[in-house]
Amino acid sequence: MVTHNGEHSFYNLIFKGFFKYLDPEDAHHLGALVIKLAGLPGIRGIKHAASKPVPELHVQALGLHFDSPFGMAAGFDKDVTMVSGLYALGFGHVEVGTLTAHAQPGNPKPRLFRLIPDRALINRMGFNNGGAAAAVPRLKKLRALKHRPVIGVNIGKSRITEVENAIEDYLISSQLLAPLADYLVVNVSSPNTPGLRGLQEISHLKPLLEAVKSAAGSTPLLVKIAPDLTEEEIAEIAQLAVTLKLDGIIATNTTISRDGLISDPDKVAAIGAGGLSGAPLASRSLEVLKQIRAIVPAEMCIISVGGIETAQQIQERLDAGATLVQGYSAFVYNGPLWAIKMNRVLKKIAAQR
Template sequence: MYPLLFRTVLSRLDPERAHHLAMAVIRMLGLPPASAIARALTRPDASLRTHALGLTFDSPFGVAAGFDKDVVGVKGLYALGFGHVEVGTLTAIPQEGNPRPRLFRLIPDRAVVNRMGFNNRGAQAAAARLAKLRRRAKRPVIGVNIGKSRVVDVADATADYERSARLLAPLADYLVVNVSSPNTPGLRGLQAVETLRPLLQTVKDASGATPLLVKIAPDLPDDEITGIAALAVDLGLAGIIATNTTISREGLATDPAVVAAAGEGGLSGAPLKVRSLDVLRLVRAAVPDTFCVVSVGGVETADDVRERLDAGADLVQGYTAFLYRGPLWARQINRGLVAHD
């Protein structure tokens, strides 16, 4: 049913408009009685319960940052069977993001190019919604992903991240420093170890007891990835999320003219699978067993999730395949994991 709907209707809509329509449906699913009905159909099997970051997840599979930027769909995503939801990326200062169009489908590759630019209503607005969610007995684990405000100079990034961390860490189950999006000028330069160390130390101090992770890009050389992993361990971070979107366009099946028309931005989806898995293995080999590694990038099926878990991931996230596989995607993943075991 969903593949037909995608081919005949959704694929013809502007991708960002389609996303907003989907989010409206997800928000409705988060309301009773729809939430109870949906959750009864999608609830992960008890055997999938996972312990990481000092938290208990109903399933190791969750939604990556970027899908629910403003903390509006968490209840609905929980009703659809996801074990955790990472909201954001949130910035200290509200911002509109980059000019539209800024989201493009590469359908033959089951991929997406985005240059959204951290569009969000700001950390303060998100904090109010997070506070309400924390009072709910039934909810997923909620991660909060924070980034640099576009109007803030890179030289002042640490203070900007600290502002978001102080506001949001007390309301998050875990906090993520995003220094790897390709859509904010100068942001990826913060991944250099000499720049990253003081930033992460400051945010860690501001986060208190909330587990802190850093999200890295797949385009870094292997030695820089292992260097960041060593830094994260040295600073006492709780984990690493590997990986963000890629700026590479190698090996795509989509018509080059369509790829060129999409322009700059981060590529996500199936083409990222191989590199994301390679980075996972690099990071896992460089950190202690107790250090949490979250794998994201090119995950589509239960077999993909199982492969990441077998390669050492504690948790796995997805986003782009949600667009191509539809609302029952998490249920399909969770049931596939149980069948595999």
């Protein structure tokens, strides 16, 4: 858990006294309003003026400059509405989406659940988003800003598209979004779209990545994988990424496992299907990172995500070979100043080395 300073304690009181009683998706929308306020031009300008560059945290990767190795994972800002606010709150990059070729409402509610004792979330959102085309004007506006984070764009298969037509579906999104993305991510690892994870099989994945890579042109391309793959499957995908000369791998998405949870098993069972994220995923995510790094070249970008809550964990991932690190679930439990605090502690860690 993050250090119990005054900022964290204050948010903890708000969370325990208010947010925990709200439906998690309603709480997300309420939090989004605060984040959007943080991204308003006047407030964003104050933040930039007050923030001194921290060279110790700068990262060069994917041919891009990152102010910090720590970014926001996909799934939080599905429709490209909070990028400036998240940058103001300390995230060095923001991965938007998952965006699909066709707008879709996602799965029926409720579809987002908290496991507070585990500091975890379960979601079965189902790629709810307004579609790739609707995101284009927002991305164009963001790219025109003088101060902004690196923007990754995560794309997935539309639910109405049959798996055998997945390549054509991904290509619609790629052609629209790759020219506006700092990097593009092929998401084949969410457990909440039927048939999607089957695209991680090499026979399906190779032609999909070849097609999207061609469509992406000069935009760096990464693939995001699940933590539930076997060691053999991870090795095959890592080697495929090398063979196809992808720019990177994101490891990992949410897990369908429920092992090791301390929450009431009956409550967990009642929630049902969905991807688990947060603290319980930390160990497995680190394992997958180490396995991939042992296979791919040193220059290949690996973005490690899963279970991150402290700056020490971020540094552990970097030391284990991650190029960049992402968080999401702990933002819910630690509040809006979480990334700023992570950068502050990372700077102290760097100074002590």
